[in-house]
Amino acid sequence: MVDLGDIRKEYTQGRLDETKVAPDPLTQFHAWFEQYRSTRPEEPTVMTVASVDDSGQPWQRILLLKSYNENGFVFFTNYESNKGQHFAANAKASLHFFWIAMERQVQIQGRVEKIDREQAAAYFHSRPRESQLGAWASSQSRPLANRSELETRFAQLNVQYEGQEVPLPDYWGGYLLVPERVEFWQGGEHRLHDRVEYQRAGSEWKIQRLNP
Incomplete structure (x- = not known):
């Protein structure tokens, strides 16, 4: 066994106050994303995308976020890939961003739906x-x-x-993840991290702090 217990980092860069966050998660995400991008990371749009197969086994892979707005988050892939087959059977997904330089994470859960062919073609031909x-x-x-x-x-x-x-191949296109839950995590000293959760409640968002 390789023991990694002595590798430890203290998180001291900031705090996250649930009374001061934006009223909706897309606005909060945009603020954090722009702050992260201003640090000039090598690849600011990298994210983990998780799906679940028909046996209940979770799968994860790294993709690039291509756009986002008030409706959700867009990424592109082959619809016949493993993740495409997973989404066809279970249109639920999770995105995860880890911005270690700022000691921040963002976790997003929701449903996925295919974007229209015109939008997919526009992106495909921009590549x-x-x-x-x-x-x-x-x-x-x-x-x-x-x-x-x-x-x-x-x-x-x-x-x-x-x-x-x-x-544009018939089997290639994009997904929009429509968020139902978004969590913002700010690393804290002594592992007293700040976690603020947004839960969709109809057309509104319920905001609450979580224990670290």
């Missing part, structure tokens, strides 16, 4: 051409004999669509 071809080349999450098989498909597609617009 580098090689990324568009990669979406065609990869049967995401399916078994692959070897790396050369993938690279051969990519090369064939590069020739096939030379001088043409790469079309």
Whole structure:
């Protein structure tokens, strides 16, 4: 066994007061996100996306947040991937952001729904051409004999669509996660962390502090 119990960090950068947070979580998220982005992190939009398969087993993976507004949070993927199949059977997901430089976490739970094709196409065609071809080349999450098989498909597609617009695959698009619960976590000294939870209550949000 590798004992890691002696690796310890004290969190001392700030406090989070439930009486002073924004009245809705999207406004609070925006404030925190802009503060984090101002620190010029290598990848500000990185997040963990969790889904659950039909046996009840949770799965997690790292994706990039592509947009957010008062309706929720948008990310893109292959609909035939493991997560796409999970969402087709159980349209619940969780997002998690960990901003260690600011000693903050944001956890978001809610339901996912596919965005419209027009929005998906607009984003798809804004990507580098090689990324568009990669979406065609990869049967995401399916078994692959070897790396050369993938690279051969990519090369064939590069020739096939030379001088043409790469079309949006039918199986590729975006999801909007509509939040039902959002938790903001600020690290605290002596492990007395601040946790503020937003729970959707109809068209309003209930705000409460949680024990660390």
